[in-house]
Amino acid sequence: MANSWVNSAERIGADLHLDLSDPSGASGSGGRRAALIRALREAVRSGRLAPGTRLPPYRSLAADLGVARNTVADAYAELVAEGWLTARQGSGTRVAMGLPPTPSRQQRSAERVPRKAPARARGPRHDLRQGTPDASAFPRAAWLASYRRALQQAPNEVFGPGDPAGRLELREALTDYLARARGVRTEPDRIVICSGFAHALRLLFGQDRGGGSGVLRGPLAVEAYGLGFHRELLAAAGVRTVPLPLDDDGARVDRLARERAVLLTPAHQFPTGGPLHAERRAAVVDWARARGGLVLEDDYDGEFRYDRKPVGAVQGLDPERVIFIGSVSKSLSPAVRLGWMVLPERYVGDVLAAKGEREAWASVLDQLSLTDFIVSGAYDRHVRRMRQRYRSRRDRLVAALAAQAPHVEVTGVAAGLHAVLRLPPGTERSTVKAATWQGVALDGLAEFRHPAAEPDMPVRDGVVVGYATPSEHAYGAALEALCGVLPPAEEPGPDGG
Amino acid sequence: MANSWVNSAERIGADLHLDLSDPSGASGSGGRRAALIRALREAVRSGRLAPGTRLPPYRSLAADLGVARNTVADAYAELVAEGWLTARQGSGTRVAMGLPPTPSRQQRSAERVPRKAPARARGPRHDLRQGTPDASAFPRAAWLASYRRALQQAPNEVFGPGDPAGRLELREALTDYLARARGVRTEPDRIVICSGFAHALRLLFGQDRGGGSGVLRGPLAVEAYGLGFHRELLAAAGVRTVPLPLDDDGARVDRLARERAVLLTPAHQFPTGGPLHAERRAAVVDWARARGGLVLEDDYDGEFRYDRKPVGAVQGLDPERVIFIGSVSKSLSPAVRLGWMVLPERYVGDVLAAKGEREAWASVLDQLSLTDFIVSGAYDRHVRRMRQRYRSRRDRLVAALAAQAPHVEVTGVAAGLHAVLRLPPGTERSTVKAATWQGVALDGLAEFRHPAAEPDMPVRDGVVVGYATPSEHAYGAALEALCGVLPPAEEPGPDGG
Numbered sequence: 001m002a003n004s005w006v007n008s009a010e011r012i013g014a015d016l017h018l019d020l021s022d023p024s025g026a027s028g029s030g031g032r033r034a035a036l037i038r039a040l041r042e043a044v045r046s047g048r049l050a051p052g053t054r055l056p057p058y059r060s061l062a063a064d065l066g067v068a069r070n071t072v073a074d075a076y077a078e079l080v081a082e083g084w085l086t087a088r089q090g091s092g093t094r095v096a097m098g099l100p101p102t103p104s105r106q107q108r109s110a111e112r113v114p115r116k117a118p119a120r121a122r123g124p125r126h127d128l129r130q131g132t133p134d135a136s137a138f139p140r141a142a143w144l145a146s147y148r149r150a151l152q153q154a155p156n157e158v159f160g161p162g163d164p165a166g167r168l169e170l171r172e173a174l175t176d177y178l179a180r181a182r183g184v185r186t187e188p189d190r191i192v193i194c195s196g197f198a199h200a201l202r203l204l205f206g207q208d209r210g211g212g213s214g215v216l217r218g219p220l221a222v223e224a225y226g227l228g229f230h231r232e233l234l235a236a237a238g239v240r241t242v243p244l245p246l247d248d249d250g251a252r253v254d255r256l257a258r259e260r261a262v263l264l265t266p267a268h269q270f271p272t273g274g275p276l277h278a279e280r281r282a283a284v285v286d287w288a289r290a291r292g293g294l295v296l297e298d299d300y301d302g303e304f305r306y307d308r309k310p311v312g313a314v315q316g317l318d319p320e321r322v323i324f325i326g327s328v329s330k331s332l333s334p335a336v337r338l339g340w341m342v343l344p345e346r347y348v349g350d351v352l353a354a355k356g357e358r359e360a361w362a363s364v365l366d367q368l369s370l371t372d373f374i375v376s377g378a379y380d381r382h383v384r385r386m387r388q389r390y391r392s393r394r395d396r397l398v399a400a401l402a403a404q405a406p407h408v409e410v411t412g413v414a415a416g417l418h419a420v421l422r423l424p425p426g427t428e429r430s431t432v433k434a435a436t437w438q439g440v441a442l443d444g445l446a447e448f449r450h451p452a453a454e455p456d457m458p459v460r461d462g463v464v465v466g467y468a469t470p471s472e473h474a475y476g477a478a479l480e481a482l483c484g485v486l487p488p489a490e491e492p493g494p495d496g497g
Numbered sequence: 498m499a500n501s502w503v504n505s506a507e508r509i510g511a512d513l514h515l516d517l518s519d520p521s522g523a524s525g526s527g528g529r530r531a532a533l534i535r536a537l538r539e540a541v542r543s544g545r546l547a548p549g550t551r552l553p554p555y556r557s558l559a560a561d562l563g564v565a566r567n568t569v570a571d572a573y574a575e576l577v578a579e580g581w582l583t584a585r586q587g588s589g590t591r592v593a594m595g596l597p598p599t600p601s602r603q604q605r606s607a608e609r610v611p612r613k614a615p616a617r618a619r620g621p622r623h624d625l626r627q628g629t630p631d632a633s634a635f636p637r638a639a640w641l642a643s644y645r646r647a648l649q650q651a652p653n654e655v656f657g658p659g660d661p662a663g664r665l666e667l668r669e670a671l672t673d674y675l676a677r678a679r680g681v682r683t684e685p686d687r688i689v690i691c692s693g694f695a696h697a698l699r700l701l702f703g704q705d706r707g708g709g710s711g712v713l714r715g716p717l718a719v720e721a722y723g724l725g726f727h728r729e730l731l732a733a734a735g736v737r738t739v740p741l742p743l744d745d746d747g748a749r750v751d752r753l754a755r756e757r758a759v760l761l762t763p764a765h766q767f768p769t770g771g772p773l774h775a776e777r778r779a780a781v782v783d784w785a786r787a788r789g790g791l792v793l794e795d796d797y798d799g800e801f802r803y804d805r806k807p808v809g810a811v812q813g814l815d816p817e818r819v820i821f822i823g824s825v826s827k828s829l830s831p832a833v834r835l836g837w838m839v840l841p842e843r844y845v846g847d848v849l850a851a852k853g854e855r856e857a858w859a860s861v862l863d864q865l866s867l868t869d870f871i872v873s874g875a876y877d878r879h880v881r882r883m884r885q886r887y888r889s890r891r892d893r894l895v896a897a898l899a900a901q902a903p904h905v906e907v908t909g910v911a912a913g914l915h916a917v918l919r920l921p922p923g924t925e926r927s928t929v930k931a932a933t934w935q936g937v938a939l940d941g942l943a944e945f946r947h948p949a950a951e952p953d954m955p956v957r958d959g960v961v962v963g964y965a966t967p968s969e970h971a972y973g974a975a976l977e978a979l980c981g982v983l984p985p986a987e988e989p990g991p992d993g994g
Contacts, residue, residue, distance in 0.1 A: 041680055041813065081775040082680060082809040083782070096779065096814075135656035144648050151641050156968065159632035159830040183538055183579060195858050202853075233853070278578040282593070285580070312579040316538070317593075333656040335861035356730070359695050363860035364832035471653065 032067050036075040044084050044095055055085065055093045125439030126478035130271060130418040130466035137386060137472070138333050142378045143369065149376075150368035158364060164355045165348075166193025166340075167367045173374040174340055178326070182302050183312025185319045186342045192351050193362050196327045196339040197298060198233055203341070203354045204296070204323070205237040214239075215350040216294065221262040223251045224453040225272055230263075231450065243450035245457040249277035253284040261294040262287075267302045267311045271448050271464045273412015273420055275311045285314065288321040294344075299326040303383045305415040306391040320344045328370065330417060330468075331383055338362050338370055386468075390417060393467045393475055400479045407489035417468035420445065427487040428461035434485040435463070440478070442466070529564050533572040541581050541592055552582065552590045622936030623975035627768060627915040627963035634883060634969070635830050639875045640866065646873075647865035655861060661852045662845075663690025663837075664864045670871040671837055675823070679799050680809025682816045683839045689848050690859050693824045693836040694795060695730060700838070700851045701793070701820070702734040711736075712847040713791065718759040720748045721950040722769055727760075728947065740947035742954040746774035750781040758791040759784075764799045764808045768945050768961045770909015770917055772808045782811065785818040791841075792819040798827045800880045802912040803888040817841045825867065827914060827965075828880055835859050835867055883965075887914060890964045890972055897976045904986035914965035917942065924984040925958035932960070932982040937975070939963070 043049040055061070058072040065072075076093050079085040087093045158167075165171065171188035178184035194200050206214030218239035222231065224246050234241055242259055244251045250269055253276075256262060262284065266276035276284075288295050297314050305311065315324035319342075327339030339362075343351060355361065373379045394413050401410050401421070409422040423431055432444040445462035470478045540546040552558070555569040562569075573590050576582040584590045655664075662668065668685035675681035691697050703711030715736035719728065721743050731738055739756055741748045747766055750773075753759060759781065763773035773781075785792050794811050802808065812821035816839075824836030836859075840848060852858065870876045891910050898905050898918070906919040920928055929941040942959035967975045 037809075038677065041809070045682060045813075078808070081772070081778075083775055083778045083811070083814045084809075086779075132657050136653040138653075138656040140648055140651075144645060147644060147648075148641060151637050151644075154637075156633040156635075159635040159832050160629050161831055180535060185542060198853055199858075275578070278580060281578075282580045312534075312538070312575075312581075314580070316542075317580045334658055335656050337858060337860045356695060356699075359692065361692055361696075361834060361858070363834045363863045366860045366863065 033071045033074050033078075036065070036067070036071060037078050040075060040079055041082075041084060049095050051095050051097045053095045054091075055095070057092070124436075124441035126441065126474070126481045127469045128440060128442040128465050128467065128478055128482060129469060130443065130464050131469075132466065133330055133333060133386065133417060133468050134389070134471055135333065137389065138335075139378065139382045142382065143332075143373060146372035146376065146378060147365070147369040150372045151365060154365075154368055158368065162364050164192075164352055164359055164361075165189075166191070166362065167364060167371065170367045170371045170374075171340075173371045177374050177379070178313075178324070178340075178342065182299060182324075182326075183316040184324055184342055185316050186324075190319075190343050190345055190348055192341045192343060192348065192355065193367060194339045194341060194355070195337045195362050196329055196334065197300065197325055198229070199361070200325045200339060200341045201230060201233055202237070203351050205234060205239050206354070215347055215354055216261055219259050220296075221256055221259040222450065223264060223269060224450050224457055225445070225448045226263075226265070226270060226450065228447060241450065241452075243453045245454050246272060248274065250274055250280055251276060253280050253287060256284070256287050256291075256293070259293065261296055263296040263298060264314070265298045265300065266314045267299055267305070268412070268415045270298070270300065271412070271418060271420060271445070273414070273416065273418075275415070276314070281314050281317065285317045285321055289318065293321070295322040297322050297324045299324060301330045301416045302326065303331050304387055304390060304417060306387065306394065307414045311415075315342060320346075323347070331379075331386070336366055336370070338366060389472070390468050394419065396475070396479060397465065397467050400483055401486075404483040405486045405489075408486055418464055418466045420462050420464055421486070423461040423463065424487055424489075425461055428463065431463060431485060431487055435482070438481055438485050440481045440485055442482070530568045530571050530575075533562070533564070533568060534575050537572060537576055538579075538581060546592050548592050548594045550592045551588075552592070554589070621933075621938035623938065623971070623978045624966045625937060625939040625962050625964065625975055625979060626966055627940065627961050628966075629963065630827055630830060630883065630914060630965050631886070631968055632830065634886065635832075636875070636879045639879065640829075640870065643869035643873065643875060644862070644866040647869045648862060651862075651865055655865065659861050661689075661849055661858075662686075663688070663859065664861060664868065667864045667868045667871075668837075670868045674871050674876070675810075675821070675837075675839065679796060679821075679823075680813040681821055681839055682813050683821075687816075687840050687842055687845055689838045689840060689845070689852065690864060691836045691838060691852070692834045692859050693826055693831065694797065694822055695726070696858070697822045697836060697838050698727060698730055699734070700848050702731060702736050703851070712844055712851055713758055716756050717793075718753055718756040719947065720761060720766060721947050721954055722942070722945045723760075723762070723767060723947065725944060738947065738949075740950045742951050743769060745771065747771055747777055748773060750777050750784060753781070753784050753788075753790070756790065758793055760793040760795060761811070762795045762797065763811045764796055764802070765909070765912045767795070767797065768909070768915060768917060768940075768942070770911070770913065770915075772912075773811070778811050778814065782814045782818055786815065790818070794819050794821045796821060796823040798913045799823065800828050801884055801887060801914060803884065803891060804911045808912075812839060817843075820844070828876075828883070833863055833867070835863060886969070887965050891916065893972070893976060894962065894964050897980055898983075901980040902983045902986075905983055915961055915963045917959050917961055918983070920958040920960065921984055921986075922958055925960065928960060928982060928984055932979070935978055935982050937978045937982055939979070 040049070055076065058069045058076065062069040062072045076085060076087070080087045080093070084096055085093050086096045168188060170193060171191040174191055175186055175188050178186065194203060204214060204216045214237060218234070219242050220234060220239050221244050222241045224243040231241055244253065244255050244262070246252070246269065250266070251264055253262065264276060264284065266281060268275060284295055287293055295314060299313060302313070313324055315322040321344065323344065324342035325339065328336050329339070341351065397419060398410055398413060401408055410419050411422060412418070412420045428444045428446060432442065435442055443464045445460060445464060448464070449459070465482065467475070537546070552573065555566045555573065559566040559569045573582060573584070577584045577590070581593055582590050583593050665685060667690060668688040671688055672683055672685050675683065691700060701711055701713045711734060716739050717731060717736050718741050719738045721740040728738055741750065741752050741759070743749070743766065747763070748761055750759065761773060761781065763778060765772060781792055784790055792811060796810060799810070810821055812819040818841065820841065821839040822836065825833050826836070838848065894916060895907055895910060898907055907916050908919060909915070909917045925941045925943060929939065932939055940961045942957060942961060945961070946956070962979065964972070
């Protein structure tokens with residue numbers, strides 16, 4: 001016992017190879033003190049200094065390490081203050097009891113069980129899932145140029161607290177851009193910048209089941225086919241969704257009844273692919289006016305229209321009855337995390353309150369970069385370039401199917417980043433399964449069907465092909481693989497699932 | 498009536514000066530068609546083409562404008578599809594009824610009543626409010642260099658869907674950085690990237706009153722002095738907060754009772770300024786272990802410590818009992834919108850579920866830029882530079898007070914970006930008022946007191962001075978103005994409010 005601190009001192013100073021070099025680059029006694037503190041913490045953490053171990057007196061460790069006595073005294077005091085060590089009169093300084101040791105880094109690496117990987121961390125061989133643009137086509141140079149200009153030209157106040165509505169510059173640029181490109185009628189003061197569509201839904205409907213503190217309440221009418229992720233998000237917020245049947249003219253908005261709002265994808269029904277018919281567009285606005293309802297317009301890929309008729313926003317028909325929501329997730333990349341809500345005037349205050357007074361959420365620097373990207377014309381150029389690329393991919397898809405699977409009808413190809421292949425009845429599940437086996441990732445149409453979709457709406461077999469997802473060089477092989485897993489014409493057969 | 502379309506044609510083609518040049522740069526009939534669509538939309542929007550107006554036949558307008566007849570036909574069809582126009586057999590094409598006109602841009606500018614400006618949009622002459630770093634000191638060049646490297650080196654998958662936990666590279670860099678700088682013990686898999694402290698609170702406690710779907714539930718013990726914004730956010734989430742009295746050793750954690758968790762600022766109590774005493778640090782961890790409680794450690798300015806003893810994180814004492822939350826809002830800028838939660842293993846899944854499966858929230862590009870900024874040592878360099886700058890400001894504040902207001906005690910100056918000036922009893926409100934009149938923005942201590950703070954804790958008069966907020970050149974004048982509004986020593990007098 002009399003010798004316990006001697007052993008400790010030896011272990012601390014010698015065996016434990018305390019490294020007192022300071023990676024922060026500070027020199028002098030401050031740097032050495034900081035390094036000693038780190039080294040001691042590490043020794044305790046790793047269990048090399050066991051709980052209860054008595055530490056050597058200042059002067060012994062100081063001599064051992066070749067540092068000033070005060071350096072050791074300061075280090076001990078700091079570690080006592082942090083709770084690593086305890087100091088009691090007559091008992092010296094000891095390692096505190098009850099500190100659970102953490103495994104060393106080597107142990108960590110060996111033992112670490114990776115957390116459930118994100119859905120696409122290890123991608124399939126051929127990724128034809130819908131929902132993403134070609135990640136290899138991000139306009140790095142042009143975006144960097146915009147970011148540089150934005151950062152260099154930003155006034156200092158940019159780096160202070162921000163406006164939760166988003167930077168005014170961006171809201172002004174969007175007002176003009178959305179008017180020009182999408183027929184949206186608004187003012188910068190009625191735009192709220194957010195992180196994307198899901199963030200917009202959370203702001204509108206709240207986040208917690210039964211909370212009811214959202215800006216809007218259910219029941220919410222939705223299209224009978226749509227993104228399950230959105231339905232789940234709404235369900236988690238306690239919002240009941242009521243499916244509207246779809247036909248060749250889009251959602252049957254004539255079925256709207258006592259719902260308070262309706263969520264639509266008018267430019268390009270997701271995922272079946274058609275635009276909402278002109279009469280339905282007018283009718284849904286009429287419904288909103290007559291019933292005090294609200295239309296939520298999800299303009300997820302409005303920029304990508306390949307054939308003659310670009311379809312403007314329903315929002316333009318009545319800006320006080322439609323909330324228009326868009327983002328750069330399809331046009332640029334979901335990694336940028338920027339979206340926008342174009343709101344009727346009466347909702348602006350509530351949405352900002354839901355967003356939080358001090359929370360800009362979206363990176364202010366990226367907001368300024370996007371502003372420059374839009375105003376400089378780089379956004380238009382990028383969208384044009386991608387529109388050409390995706391149109392050519394669509395054409396290749398259609399040609400490949402015509403050649404190799406002429407019995408498969410391809411629909412929803414006038415716009416967007418995906419198409420729907422209609423399959424013979426009863427073949428969807430087996431096709432998706434066959435695709436998985438062949439390393440082709442795609443979704444069956446059934447994935448998107450609302451669980452309460454009306455039984456009188458025919459269930460159709462099909463797969464959704466995200467033709468924007470692969471990189472350019474991988475697309476040919478993906479198409480080839482896709483054609484290889486489609487069911488042959490002659491044997492529609494029963495579902496193999 | 499017979500002539501109505503002639504008048505319209507004249508107005509559309511001539512009087513209305515339709516501008517068919519296409520800002521998107523497209524040429525040919527597609528560009529002209531798009532330009533005509535925009536011009537007609539604008540004419541309807543502005544009210545120049547009134548609802549019900551009959552439009553000229555294709556060929557008339559085409560001749561008038563010098564475009565192909567099909568161009569006009571396509572434009573009309575598009576606008577019918579969008580609901581701007583209606584087409585009925587025998588009645589021709591007319592402007593749809595019931596489109597509310599929006600004011601023109603000139604009208605807009607003249608009439609626009611600005612939305613309530615954000616708190617600091619027009620700053621005071623001397624801004625000494627706490628909470629922000631010197632916005633003029635953002636390291637633009639170094640950040641841009643990191644952003645460029647990050648963008649150039651990023652693999653393509655960066656631009657696809659992201660991991661809601663945040664980029665692994667950043668979580669790895671933070672694991673090492675926080676261990677070295679803050680004594681935090683963790684693994685990359687237990688870090689979740691978020692937008693900042695408020696976002697972390699929302700993820701932990703939910704967002705909606707009474708929802709109860711947050712990861713944690715109240716009641717939550719908080720320090721008797723703290724940020725009102727956080728209390729409001731918690732109240733909005735339906736979380737009851739219970740104030741812990743403060744004394745010279747920090748929060749009275751011995752008063753913890755049936756609360757499930759306690760929110761503390763152990764490194765630098767906000768706003769009063771002291772560190773939590775070593776015994777209290779140990780005691781609060783003991784409490785958490787004994788009662789199954791949880792410590793939330795708000796490490797809002799842990800990097801900024803000026804005197805001998807850096808104080809490591811309480812988290813290091815027991816990583817399974819402490820959630821450590823930090824951000825770059827004080828060290829870099831709140832405009833970057835990046836923060837982190839270091840979680841006990843058992844909370845990781847729930848926090849990610851609350852965050853949302855597909856939502857990266859924080860800009861992925863900024864995450865990679867921050868990774869480079871940390872790993873390259875630029876973050877350390879910036880923090881060192883700012884530490885020197887703020888320490889010198891603190892010294893100037895202390896010197897100015899010693900010279901001009903020696904009766905005012907300044908406390909909480911060993912760390913952070915703000916100090917508290919103790920004032921003679923009964924002078925706080927009049928001092929804040931006098932400061933406002935003199936263009937000096939600062940907060941009275943009363944602002945931060947929990948409304949339910951125990952009456953046996955003495956109310957102290959004081960003001961919180963954010964000495965980091967002004968730019969370097971503005972600081973001298975701000976100090977001068979501050980000293981000018983402090984109450985004189987000889988007349989403590991009653992509160993003038």
